[in-house]
Amino acid sequence: MVLALNFDEIMQACKEHYRPFTGDVPYIRKPRDLIRSIAAAAGDGRRPVIAEIKPASPTAGQIRQVDDPAELARDYEASGACGISVLTEPRYFRGSLEHLATAACVNVPVLRKDFLFDVAQVRESYFYGADSLLLISSFFHDDSLAHMIAACRDYSIEPLVEVHDLADIERSRAAGARLYAINNRDRHTLQVDRSRTARLAKHIDGVTVSASGISTVAQLDEALRYCDAALVGSALMSAREPGEMLKTLVYGGQ
Known part of the structure; x- marks a missing residue:
């Protein structure tokens, strides 16, 4: 079943079903650096690709059954990914925090991708093994985005701040975004x-x-003319062999 929802509706649903994480989370591990991993990939001749574990989406419905996130994460790592993104939103993307914790077994940075809005979710992300997490700029006021970014850095997490337009960029810059x-x-x-x-x-x-929207080497190369890396999800998850497709994207034509 394809769910024709937009981002605002998904965020509202996430807030309605939200149960705050209440655990006390001490700082006991240093998160892996996604910015450094992106630079390392470019430096050793790989196309920097963050490969995503995304079982479903609102536009495509079920994409792939993920029974072993760790196996898929290791496959992505072996195929050249500079980072791994893990959907944790359960209702529309069929992800979970357990997927995140399991996928964090790899040696490359792991990004938590969800519709996040509360600082308690930063502690939760760190607890479940995230090295970075997604913050969607348009869902925050300037002060609240800066507060979330600061909360991330309290755990040495550099968040990936998502932008859609110039207003988002300005808001993110003012809040101190780096990635x-x-x-x-x-x-x-x-x-x-x-x-x-x-x-x-x-x-x-x-x-x-x-x-979003990258599925071929040509599309990836076009994106990398302007950006330092690309995130690829649906194309990999819908491939017969996700790791082999990722190898083509990372190394193809070289």
Whole structure:
């Protein structure tokens, strides 16, 4: 079943079903550095790709049954991923925090991807093994985004701040963002426009990741003309052999 929801509706549903994480989480591990991992991939000749574990989406419905997130994460790592993104939103993307914890067995940074809005979710993300997490800029006021970014850095987590337009970029810059994701998918219509990457990247002072709508080496190379890395999810999850497809993206044509 395909769920025709936009980002605002999903966020509202997440807030309605939210149960705050209440655990006390001491700082006992240093998160892996996604910015450094992106640079390392480019430095050793790989195309920097953050490979995603995404069982479903509102536009595609069920994409792939994920019985062993650790196995898929290790496959991605062996195939050259500079990072691994794990969906944890359960209702529309069929992810889970257990997927995150299991996938964190790898040696590359692991990103928690969800519709996050509360500082308690930063502690929760760290507890379950995240090295970075996604913050969608448009869902925050300036002060609240800065507060979330600061909460992340209390745990040495550098968040990936998602932007869709110039207003998002300015809000994120003012809040202190260093790592940006340009989402090519419109948050209202869910339609993909890959040209958004080129339009917005020139306005960003920071490390940039192009996300959504990338499924070929040509599309990846176009994104990397403007960004430091790309995030690929649905294309990998719908492939017969996700690791082999990732190898093609990371190393193909080289």
